[in-house]
Amino acid sequence: MKGLLLALQFFTIVPVHKNLPMEKQQISGMYSLFPWIGAGIGAIACLGLYFEWSTLMTGFSIVFLGIFLSGGLHMDGFIDTSDAFFSYKDRLKRFEILDDPRVGAFGVMAVVLLVIGKVIIVSEVLAAESxxxxxxxxxxxxxxxxxxxxxxxxxxxxxxxxxxxxxxxxNASRLILATSFNFFVGLFIIGWFTDWMIAITFGVVLFIFICLFRNWAWKNFGGITGDLLGASVEVSEVVLWLTLLLLLS
Structure with missing residues (x-):
């Protein structure tokens, strides 16, 4: 329960006004439950389907609610990462840009393209018969x-x-086990509700994405940071929506 409250406190706009312990058990629990926070955000975003809007407006509402309910945290990471990466500076300078609260031109251009592209892709997926x-x-x-x-x-x-x-x-070993289980559950649900080929494709795409993003982070930043992790959320969602569009077309 404390891990769940920590996840809500750090990764959503839910007001959890409570001093919670942040030891190994609670932090591991927080990240183990983090994907289910995403599922909760997605469940709320599903409310957009109940309005008689165009697919474009529904797509916008889904993207907007995802950003709003997470407090823009991951989008902020994407903006900072874009500013740092496209600066083409050395690694030390990139870290300075990541820590700079100001938004640069590259960050603005990247986030505009991301949001517009995501809205269009989601809208196209919503229009698919399946x-x-x-x-x-x-x-x-x-x-x-x-x-x-x-x-x-x-x-x-x-x-x-x-x-x-x-x-x-x-607790790294516990989190690897819990996250692997989460992936399995999510892919099983997709296969059960829709098509097993989509579930298999999602699994392959996610595996490739994790490998590529990890190698990219190593090469350009020497590891992972909070901003890079936030960027991974935004980019992986676009990749999955685009994969789904290609599969349903």
């Missing part, structure tokens, strides 16, 4: 499970910050 509402619920679930797996498998790029603190506290 679309199922379960995807709205499970794509945020998978993106957060991906974050957790990346966090566990990749060393910290910095020896400071909240992400580094959490990494020192987590």
């Amino acid at each position: 679309f199922h509402w379960i995807f709205i619920l499970l794509i945020p679930f998978f993106s957060r499970a991906t974050l957790t797996m990346l966090f566990v498998l990749t060393r910290s790029a910095k020896e400071s910050g909240l992400a580094h603190f959490f990494k020192q506290k987590m």
Whole structure:
């Protein structure tokens, strides 16, 4: 329960006004349950399906609610990561840009393209005849499970910050087991409700994404940071929505 409250406190706009312990058990529990926070956000985003809107407006509502309910946390990480990566500076300068609260031109351009692209892709998926509402619920679930797996498998790029603190506290073996179970449950649900080929494809795409993103983080930043993890959530969601669009077309 304390892990769940921590997940709500750190990763959503839910007001949890309580001082909670942040030891190994609670931090590990927080990340084990993190994908289910994503599923909860997706469940609320499903409410957009009940309004007689165009697919474009429904797609916008789904994207908007995902950003709003998470407090824009992952989007902020994506913006900072874009500013740092596209600066083409050395690694030390990139870390300075990550820590800079100001938003640069590259961050603005990247987030505009991300949001517009995501709204269009989601809208196109909604228009497909074989679309199922379960995807709205499970794509945020998978993106957060991906974050957790990346966090566990990749060393910290910095020896400071909240992400580094959490990494020192987590139980890696427990989280790998819990996250693998979460992936299995999510893929099973997709196969059961929709098509097993979609579930298998999602599994392959997620595996490839984790490997590529981890290697990219190693090469360009020497490890993972909180901003990079936030970016992984946004990018993995776009990748999954795009994969779904290709499968349903």
